[in-house]
Amino acid sequence: MPETEGASAIDCAHGPFDNAPIGIFDSGFGGLTVAREIVEELPNESIIYFGDTARCPYGPRSQEEVDGFVQQICTWLVDRGVKLLVIACNTATAAGLEHAQRTFSVPVIGAVEAGARAAARATKNRRVGVIATKGTVESECYPRAIRHIDAGITVFSTATPKFVDIVEQGLRISNGPIEDLTSKASKVYIRPAFQEIAQDYLEPLRRCEVDTLVLGCTHYPMLKALIGGVMGHGVLLVSSAEEMAKDVRETLALRGQLAAPDNEPTHEFFTSSNAVEEFQSFGSRVFNREIGRPVHVDLPEL
């Protein structure tokens, strides 16, 4: 009788290819920074993106309410046949990731783990700062995830909700591509608003002498240069998007569920808001390519 030997996690995968789409969602278009990284890392993959702009922002809402949104939108995406779910929103991850992982049979990747891991690996003085929405900070998901990787790290967290407003204001004022949000021209508009509150928000973290700062909200990478200017050259800024894309790739590869090399990928966009033109305009700039006209979806009230 021929011997059957166990497969190696490294040598081979569980199965062949899988061209089903990846489901990605966020409270708005901030998660498109993550979608962009996923599409760059995995150009053969189809994606379905859902932006819950009608109920944005999630930050000030209760954990229970956001958990309900996560269940509702993940169900909607799973019904569309996605092979993997990405919660591209820190607040929604903090409130609903574990419940979603227990509910759905496809893997669910959140926004916290990847950034926490990168920060835990990078810090040299083992003092890590986290800026995020109120909901994310109160959930303490970042300190938990960072100390799970390295129990010797001290984590300093602070809620910086007004940064989200500044990004949205900046997107409305500036018409250039998203990188321009921190360019000289845009700074004329958003710098005064930013400087006024950045000092209040960030000075306590500077005094704590963190050498690594997690941008714990998908909007914040759009303020990276301004935040870096306040924190100073010695502080490493970690945003999760690129690390999340790597997690998606490794998960699909290990499960034998990457799209076939000859797959012709589709990128579909849905929003719960009626303002589809605004979503298309902002979204194309955050996604860094034309997203086409998104489809409006009326989610039932919970």
Place this chain on the structure above:
Amino acid sequence: MPETEGASAIDCAHGPFDNAPIGIFDSGFGGLTVAREIVEELPNESIIYFGDTARCPYGPRSQEEVDGFVQQICTWLVDRGVKLLVIACNTATAAGLEHAQRTFSVPVIGAVEAGARAAARATKNRRVGVIATKGTVESECYPRAIRHIDAGITVFSTATPKFVDIVEQGLRISNGPIEDLTSKASKVYIRPAFQEIAQDYLEPLRRCEVDTLVLGCTHYPMLKALIGGVMGHGVLLVSSAEEMAKDVRETLALRGQLAAPDNEPTHEFFTSSNAVEEFQSFGSRVFNREIGRPVHVDLPEL
């Protein structure tokens, strides 16, 4: 005034190169499977390996006692100027990783996290088995780490301590390179002993219908083909060594502490046992290259 912007976690690292060695230890020579992967992944890096063979095996000892060993050996390695510590032993990781991370200023990478992450990503039916020593199973470190990645996974753990004895017996009997341990010739010697207990150990996990099995002890990869034969073709076997080597690389890269490309690496081996010839003979086969004569170190009793 020129603007100072925060560094990106991806674009650049904290500092330049660092040629200090990586410290690796295990209760014996099982951790040399990890050292081998680290040297293959990072050929410019120097390593200092400590095998605590005089007190091997750690498996049946209390958590407190093993934690004391971890503190003692990490202190010994840090005193030799290592830039990073690797606990290449699951039992020692379960008992002493967090304490070590809080004690030492260099990063400490354990054996559990990387394997747990690979298993959580790979499982398709979300039923993961873990085989390990008694101490590792009782610490529940694997279920915790796996569910930290995916809360929807059910973990089935079982202690398989006699597998360690079989490996050691196999190393004594067979003189070929380590891959031969599961070759036809060696199987003549170790298969009867293996088959007798493998059924008892592994049949309950088979009945639980796990599709992924973590080899939660650095000795077990040397029995991979035999374990795979009992578990069957549909079960993915995950060993941590390669994943740990990737964690080491990414941690050093993020901290700007990789060795310089022109570094001439050294590999030094130390053992707490008097049987240095045996360590040299077994060790060279597990490490897959000649390790030279290891240096005996007399550790004070705790």
